[in-house]
Amino acid sequence: MWNKGDRVSVLDEAINGQVIAVNGTDVTIETEDGFMMKFGSHELVKLHNDSNLMDTIRRINVEEIIKEKTIPAPRSFVKERKEKKEVGVPEFDLHIEKLVPNKRGMSNYDILTLQADTAKRHIEFAIRNRIPKIVFIHGVGEGVLKAELDFLLGRYDNVVFQDANYQKYGLGATEVYFKQNTK
Template sequence: MFNIGDKVSVLDDVISGKVVGFEKDQIIIETADGFTMKFMQNELINENRTSDLKSFTSNQSLSQILKEKEEVKKRSFVKEKKSRKDEFVLEVDLHIEKLVPSKRGMSNYDILTLQMETAKRQLDFAIKNRMPKVVLIHGVGEGVLKAELDFLLGRYDGISFQDANYQKYGLGATEVHIKQNPNR
């Protein structure tokens, strides 16, 4: 049915090329871009044999079928409106691997202290720069860092916090909302 050098098109895709080889029950084609791809015999049309094409396409012309294959179907979607405030979210990853090149020689106390200092510094930065939201990524672990963060965040006036979006961060993040004071 197919010979090396035959010009072929793929039935359910916008791919065409020429036959360059055979492997078991598959036909290897090379596209115009130089990629080699494998297809089953029933997935290809031999463009060299117009009689095969005419019986296959009935009354439609080959150019009409190829044009239909190339038409891009437009997707409809509703664009979600976002306010200017929600555009930027400061994400602070408190995993120790993200804060220091190596934690060798650091005790658990040293690690926790560095993580808390980083969280406090980033939170103060966000408040000073009037950022509406900060996400502190603490991980799940044993919950020590999360408990310390909850204690730290409870000492701030004008902020509220909750677990961050589960789909995006899982269980290991806290979302902090900073209430803006217009008198500042």
């Protein structure tokens, strides 16, 4: 267990030294002050070369630890193909939390009316500014907002709508395409 030359520390005493001789369970050490002392092997603890705290701290590679701790981004196996000329599509979140700072005191009717009016404003803005495509994020829920949005979109000519990309939005979004007249 103990070899000649091992660095050791004595338990319950502030004595460090180097093993000089081993005789059964008796270990003779030379202390850092140059004294020869005998101890039982159960009274000693082996010191490693990294006993100096500052040396240990200097050897720690912080960048490697940060790299280990960062959670890798989930990989998507199917990439959404974009055309070179395609610009980002405007997305409008119709969740009530995104529209008002506090919905306290609003009835379900008030909430649905506000969401429908917001969607109508965005549709008319897109038509006026000749925006070819927008996406409404309505969430899944019970489907009341989606049904209201479908009814609203059905009242416009030259508007085509469908469920948005499932991989990107799940079931809670609708893509709206505006057919532009080229007069």
